[in-house]
Amino acid sequence: MISRLLSGDGPRSRILAAMLVAIFVALALAPFLFPGMRPLDVAARICVFVLLVASYDLLLGYTGIVSFAHTMFFGIGGYGVAIALSKLEAGWGAIALGASAAVAVSLVLSFLIGLFSLRVKAIFFAMITLAVASFFAILASQLSNFTGGEDGITFKVPELLRSRIAAYYLVFGTALGLFLALLRAVNSPFGRVLLAIRENDFRTEALGYRTVIYRTIANCLAAVVATLAGALYALWLRYTGPNTTLDFGIMIDILLMVVIGGMGTMYGAVIGATIFVIAQNYLQDAMKAFSEAMKGVPLLPELFHPDRWLLWLGVLFVLSVYYFPFGIVGQLRSKARS
Amino acid sequence: MTPRADWIPPALLFAIALAGFALIRSPSTWVTLTVAGLAMGLLIFIMSSGLTLVFGLMDVMNFAHGLFIAVGAYVAASVMKFLSPSVDSESFLVNLGALAPAMLAAAAVAGLLGLFFERVIIRPVYGQHLKQILITTGGMIVAEQLIHVLWGPDLLPLPRPLTLRGSFLVGDMAIEKFRLVAVVLGLAIFAVMLILLNRTKIGLLIRAGVENKEMVEAMGYRVRRLFVAVFVAGSALAGLGGALWGMYQESVTVAIGANMMVLIFIVIIIGGLGSVGGCFIGALLVGLIANYVGYLSPKIALGSNILLMVIVLLWRPQGLYPMNKP
DSSP: OOOHTTTTTTOOSSHHHHHHHHHHHHHHHHHHOOOOOOHHHHHHHHHHHHHHHHHHHHIHHHHHHHHOOOHHHHHHHHHHHHHHHHSSSSHHHHHHHHHHHHHHHHHHHHHHHHHHTTEEEEHHHHHHHHHHHHHHHHHHHHOOOOOOOOGGGEOOOOOGGSSHHHHHHHHHHHHHHHHHHHHHHHHHHHHHHHHHHHHHHHHHHHOOOOOOHHHHHHHHHHHHHHHHHHHHHHHTTEEOHHHHHHHHHHHHHHHHHHHHTTOOSSSHHHHHHHHHHHHIIIIHHHHHHHHHHHTSSHHHHHHHHHGGGHHHHHHHHHHHHHHTTHHHHHHHHHHOOO | SSOOOOOOHHHHHHHHHHHHHHHHOOOOHHHHHHHHHHHHHHHHHHHHHHHHHHHHOOOOOOHHHHHHHHHHHHHHHHHHTHHHHHHSSSSSHHHHHHHHHHHHHHHHHHHHHHHHHHHHHIGGGTTHHHHHHHHHHHHHHHHHHHHHHHHHSOEEEEEOOOGGGGGEEEEEEEEHHHHHHHHHHHHHHHHHHHHHHHHHHHHHHHHHHHHHHHHHHHHOOOOHHHHHHHHHHHHHHHHHHHHHHHHHHHEOHHHHHHHHHHHHHHHHHHHHOOOOOHHHHHHHHHHHHHHHHHHHHHHHHHHHHHHHHHHHHHOTOOOOOOOOOO
């Protein structure tokens, strides 16, 4: 039963399995285990980012293409829901309309970008997506009567979602369902073709698979899931703005999460997002304490200043690309195998 | 490679300048905007030429190139602050005494950083595009944070030397002095590069290496060393460009590198990856169009570069001057 749910792609390492179960239980029972607003907020962020990072892993880890436009799709989802809920009556219909319009926009955009630039080298795709995403971020802050500009949009949600616990379980349930669906996708014959493209696209093409089509489908699928993650995030925050969705910093965060957790493993998204979001929220406190303790020592207080937490995660990122290309999950699995 | 020179892209440049004249209709405004566009374009060219050559030579794309720009600008800001009496002097020569060390220091520090970066970050991931993109992005994250540690997170002022502030007035045309300096410097650097690439043995080897690396290696030359040299020179130029760009904006933040990266990518995609001539034309196109459109309809100015890139790619999918790789 569990094996079916996980599409036959289990953790394959006891430690990893234990970690995943712990994360799952903690997230499933978050409102009851950790009272208070901040832990619940952290839990909801973890759910959203697990989904977002998993969809990015489909591109980076499974298909071997680097996109810098993933936050763009995340933002489209957020803005779709936000605009629908602020212009229409705050009901489920508006959410459905906003989300489906956002998914449609994302589909068209990702299809166009894919067709346009996936034929050529990975580097070209990365550059084009970087340019398009930065353009989109500027566009969102320029069209202020539509998107609220730099201030973003604050909106009302339907009656039921005003309870934080109900909203949390909507986020948790949807994220879990979509994550399992992604796991199903990468373990299907389609997913095998993506892996083949990652390993050797020339040979895959020679075997008779149209790599452009597979890459484009993967790109569209990842974009749609990212859009839905954006919609969930907006519903949780009851706010959408450039800083919560379109910022290039979030793109960097996604990269850090997927690489540290483990590329091409899906579970890496769970581990990476959990570690990262917790670090984001609690590491700064620890660094602040350390930085204050080190007062008087040259340079150390600046290096451990709470705002410099990204420095240490960046170092971890570079080291893991060199030494652990499959991240924490890959490390645990290879240990279990030996 | 076509045996004959391809004159359509330069002609396009003139066509756009003429179209700008037709649409703007006021000669003085047009001159101001054109000088601004050329200055911007040439600065972008200085910053991006190294990146496109490095890609042509070794198939390496450095996503942290913006880092050298930011470092150059910060170093220049520090030097200018240190020499602030000369910066505020009335005499042009004394000003030059601050400007020249600032620019040289910016180029030197960025070049050294490039040497380090090539060794530590890029060398282990040759030929692996995916890892290159990831690792250089990671290097960029770390370096940006280190800039915050060294220079603090706030915006740093980067004043222009006193005699280069303000504008020349020719009739009713106002031309900012600093832009003129940028145009002169940019053209000088382009000329030096052209001579170096077309009239010297090193240039010959670089061009041959871009065309066919294995063949040059088979002749007994070490393309690797050449590549390191080009990488360092490109980083130094990026640092120099960053210093000038910082003065152009009169302030420096760490975002200067990442913001320029987007423009630089657009420019080298338009030009054709690996082509210096294409990069030159692309940079001027981007600079001119950004200024014209910014004047004519500020609303769509920000999208004009992307639009330009899409149109160019629809016309020539490999960029203005495609490099035919064997």
